[in-house]
Amino acid sequence: xxxxxxxxxxxxxxxxxxxxxxxxxxxxxxxxxxxxxxxxxxxxxxxxxxxxxxxxxxxxxxxxxxxxxxxxxxxxxxxxxxxxxxxxxxxxxxxxxxxxxxxxxxxxxxxxxxxxxxxxxxxxxxxxxxxxxxxxxxxxxxxxxxxxxxxxxxxxxxxxxxxxxxxxxxxxxxxxxxxxxxxxxxxxxxx
Amino acid sequence: xxxxxxxxxxxxxxxxxxxxxxxxxxxxxxxxxxxxxxxxxxxxxxxxxxxxxxxxxxxxxxxxxxxxxxxxxxxxxxxxxxxxxxxxxxxxxxxxxxxxxxxxxxxxxxxxxxxxxxxxxxxxxxxxxxxxxxxxxxxxxxxxxxxxxxxxxxxxxxxxxxxxxxxxxxxxxxxx
Numbered sequence: 001x002x003x004x005x006x007x008x009x010x011x012x013x014x015x016x017x018x019x020x021x022x023x024x025x026x027x028x029x030x031x032x033x034x035x036x037x038x039x040x041x042x043x044x045x046x047x048x049x050x051x052x053x054x055x056x057x058x059x060x061x062x063x064x065x066x067x068x069x070x071x072x073x074x075x076x077x078x079x080x081x082x083x084x085x086x087x088x089x090x091x092x093x094x095x096x097x098x099x100x101x102x103x104x105x106x107x108x109x110x111x112x113x114x115x116x117x118x119x120x121x122x123x124x125x126x127x128x129x130x131x132x133x134x135x136x137x138x139x140x141x142x143x144x145x146x147x148x149x150x151x152x153x154x155x156x157x158x159x160x161x162x163x164x165x166x167x168x169x170x171x172x173x174x175x176x177x178x179x180x181x182x183x184x185x186x187x188x189x190x191x
Numbered sequence: 192x193x194x195x196x197x198x199x200x201x202x203x204x205x206x207x208x209x210x211x212x213x214x215x216x217x218x219x220x221x222x223x224x225x226x227x228x229x230x231x232x233x234x235x236x237x238x239x240x241x242x243x244x245x246x247x248x249x250x251x252x253x254x255x256x257x258x259x260x261x262x263x264x265x266x267x268x269x270x271x272x273x274x275x276x277x278x279x280x281x282x283x284x285x286x287x288x289x290x291x292x293x294x295x296x297x298x299x300x301x302x303x304x305x306x307x308x309x310x311x312x313x314x315x316x317x318x319x320x321x322x323x324x325x326x327x328x329x330x331x332x333x334x335x336x337x338x339x340x341x342x343x344x345x346x347x348x349x350x351x352x353x354x355x356x357x358x359x360x361x362x363x364x365x366x367x
Contacts, residue, residue, distance in 0.1 A: 016298065016360070016362065018353070019305065019349075019353050019356040020317065020321060020352060022295070022299060023302050023306070023321040023322075023352075024321040024322070026286050026299050026303070027218075027321065027322045028281075028282040028322075029214040029217045029218050029322075030214075031211065034210045034213055034214055038205075038210055042227055043227075046234070047202070049231075050201075050234055051201060051202070051238065053235070053238065053239075109202050109203055109206070128206070133206065159203075159247070163200070163203070165203070165206075184206070
């Protein structure tokens with residue numbers, strides 16, 4: 001039943017695999033199969049729904065007793081009231097401008113798609129809202145350089161020092177560490 | 192951190208960890224829509240607690256801890272067991288379709304059955320190591336224990352799984 005060289009052997013001569021090793025092989029979901037899902041409409045909608053929600057501290061404020069929040073809003077003087085009414089449209093325009101600026105800055109992350117395995121190679125900069133940086137850069141690089149996806153080395157996403165994302169092509173899966181950067185875990189881990 | 196910085200960080204973490212968390216949920220739930228909901232709930236917790244969440248190096252174990260609790264809160268223990276059994280039966284069937292060796296198919300079925308008979312703590316630590324590929328340091332962070340304690344817990348869980356599989360396949364238990 002047991003062979004010192006070949007591990008456990010069942011009665012009919014079949015090697016018995018280690019249950020934990022076999023469990024690792026059974027792994028039913030491959031991360032590579034899910035790579036495109038982060039760009040799906042459902043993932044994007046969920047992200048926008050979440051960031052659209054105000055943080056908890058705001059909802060805590062809204063739970064304060066109503067009595068404390070009710071204060072007189074308008075001054076009694078007619079002149080002061082007129083000034084306030086005149087200021088409302090101006091403030092509205094200012095708010096709309098600020099909101100548009102905020103929207104362009106905060107609702108996407110900056111991704112630099114490098115053409116080689118170095119941060120000194122030419123790069124295309126794109127703004128990604130919820131797609132996978134690797135698939136977005138794959139598309140961009142293909143559009144610029146042409147060729148099939150299989151003819152280019154694998155793409156790797158790394159975190160750049162300014163908190164944006166850099167995507168570099170390289171056959172070396174440790175390319176981010178070699179560039180002194182932290183890899184982004186958009187790819188499956190290797191044992 | 193102002194709201195602008197917080198949102199940027201959150202969006203980056205969402206991109207980075209969405210796939211891994213979805214894989215975690217899909218490995219444990221028979222229904223894909225529920226898996227997506229569990230991931231969304233997990234990120235909602237992150238968004239609400241972003242200021243107290245750990246830095247980028249410790250965020251993955253923290254997120255796994257959150258999604259584990261999200262799944263635990265979805266159903267009562269008895270229903271959870273039934274759903275896990277349903278999922279594992281599906282996994283065994285998927286494995287059988289791709290695996291040519293009938294002996295390995297048989298062993299895979301035994302391993303998945305034995306997993307269901309383990310207690311939840313043993314099962315989860317084995318799956319975290321085998322399927323999520325978490326290191327013992329990351330498991331230790333997730334359970335808020337020392338790395339040695341996590342390694343010991345994993346070792347014991349592996350021994351219990353092996354003993355159960357041996358019992359099912361009629362092999363003598365060498366651990367005794």
